[in-house]
Amino acid sequence: GEDVEQSLFLSVREGDSSVINCTYTDSSSTYLYWYKQEPGAGLQLLTYIFSNMDMKQDQRLTVLLNKKDKHLSLRIADTQTGDSAIYFCADANRDDKIIFGKGTRLHILP
Amino acid sequence: DGGITQSPKYLFRKEGQNVTLSCEQNLNHDAMYWYRQDPGQGLRLIYYSQIVNDFQKGDIAEGYSVSREKKESFPLTVTSAQKNPTAFYLCASIDRGSEAFFGQGTRLTVV
Numbered sequence: 001g002e003d004v005e006q007s008l009f010l011s012v013r014e015g016d017s018s019v020i021n022c023t024y025t026d027s028s029s030t031y032l033y034w035y036k037q038e039p040g041a042g043l044q045l046l047t048y049i050f051s052n053m054d055m056k057q058d059q060r061l062t063v064l065l066n067k068k069d070k071h072l073s074l075r076i077a078d079t080q081t082g083d084s085a086i087y088f089c090a091d092a093n094r095d096d097k098i099i100f101g102k103g104t105r106l107h108i109l110p
Numbered sequence: 111d112g113g114i115t116q117s118p119k120y121l122f123r124k125e126g127q128n129v130t131l132s133c134e135q136n137l138n139h140d141a142m143y144w145y146r147q148d149p150g151q152g153l154r155l156i157y158y159s160q161i162v163n164d165f166q167k168g169d170i171a172e173g174y175s176v177s178r179e180k181k182e183s184f185p186l187t188v189t190s191a192q193k194n195p196t197a198f199y200l201c202a203s204i205d206r207g208s209e210a211f212f213g214q215g216t217r218l219t220v221v
Contacts, residue, residue, distance in 0.1 A: 045209040096141045096160050098210055102152030
């Protein structure tokens with residue numbers, strides 16, 4: 001079946017860029033999402049990209065999609081302490097089924 | 111304001127009881143979803159519905175049931191057959207071509 005995989009942890013020094021990676025298996029993906037979850041809170045959409053796009057930029061966020069390798073990445077420029085959270089990658093296919101990865105916990109070092 | 115509302119925020123269930131979690135949206139979205147979140151497990155899809163009176167099983171549907179009698183509502187029943195129901199449950203709806211909107215979640219605890 002469909003699967004979405006992410007590394008579980010990432011530590012980045014404050015002010016550096018964070019790159020969170022995600023791979024997916026679904027060949028019928030239509031959209032790919034990045035969500036952020038802070039402790040005790042719900043999910044906040046950060047950005048999403050259509051599967052026919054290669055890149056999307058939104059302020060400090062850059063999403064890169066390599067459809068051939070089924071690889072998605074989220075780059076956060078100038079990482080701040082407020083970026084500390086769990087980041088989820090999600091894949092939506094043409095049947096509207098949305099599968100999430102297990103999440104990457106981003107830890108900011110001073 | 112449009113949005114998606116889950117209730118209650120906290121729910122306690124005795125072993126052997128069925129409980130129903132509510133999810134309502136006024137966004138006019140066709141597709142709605144239920145996810146379960148456990149620590150270190152991310153979000154796992156329980157059920158989803160693309161249209162009224164139709165729904166599909168997700169990856170962990172056993173022990174759960176849903177209905178979709180109205181476009182706005184997608185309640186989830188956690189039955190006594192679900193052996194480990196303590197978790198955080200999230201409901202979502204989607205505007206195709208845009209984001210999936212999430213409710214604030216229901217934390218279910220078996221006592």
